[in-house]
Amino acid sequence: MGRAMNTELGEITIADDVIAAVAGMAATECYGLVGMASRTITDGIAELLGRDNIARGVEVDVEGDDVRIKLYIIVEYGTRITEVANNVMDKVKYVLETTTGLRVSEVNVNVHGVRVGAGGKERHK
Numbered sequence: 001m002g003r004a005m006n007t008e009l010g011e012i013t014i015a016d017d018v019i020a021a022v023a024g025m026a027a028t029e030c031y032g033l034v035g036m037a038s039r040t041i042t043d044g045i046a047e048l049l050g051r052d053n054i055a056r057g058v059e060v061d062v063e064g065d066d067v068r069i070k071l072y073i074i075v076e077y078g079t080r081i082t083e084v085a086n087n088v089m090d091k092v093k094y095v096l097e098t099t100t101g102l103r104v105s106e107v108n109v110n111v112h113g114v115r116v117g118a119g120g121k122e123r124h125k
Contacts, residue, residue, distance in 0.1 A: 003062050003102055016060040023107075024054035025071050026095035027057040030087045032079035037112035055084055066105035067096065074113040085109040 002015040024036050036057030057068040069092060075084045089107040096104050 003067065003100075010015045013118065014102070018054055019060045019062075019067065019069075019096065019100065019102070020055035020058035021074045022049060022099055023060070023071065023092045024098055026092045027058075027071055027073060027088045030084065030091050032076050032084035033088060034074045034076050034113075037074050037110075039072050065103055067102045067109070068106040069093075069096070070110065071110050072110045074115055075111055077114050077116050081111055081114075085111065086109065097098065101102045 002098040003019070004011055004013045004098050006012075027033060028035060032070065036054050038056060039059065057072045061070070071088060071093065073085075075081055089110055092107050093104045096102060
């Protein structure tokens with residue numbers, strides 16, 4: 001569906017997939033986040049998405065002037081989950097509002113897993 005905005009030069013439409021990709025990229029910049037997870041959990045195991053599929057870990061709901069985002073993430077073992085989630089919420093809201101001009105009313109975070117991050121893997125080698 002997307003979000004349409006009228007300007008003096010014409011109409012701008014931002015597709016939901018673009019909003020999802022921007023939200024996913026903003027989230028992955030946060031400390032303590034291993035990556036985005038698939039929206040569905042298979043056999044109790046969260047699938048870690050690659051950079052090409054980052055938008056699959058984001059749901060976008062546009063209703064009127066409000067945009068609601070739902071993120072599915074995997075956090076790094078040893079980090080405080082609530083701090084990571086709050087940082088992700090703040091970062092996604094800020095980046096979406098500044099880059100797209102949309103008003104973000106909600107950012108909901110679903111933690112689908114905890115994994116050892118890239119730094120942890122190198123320490124255990």
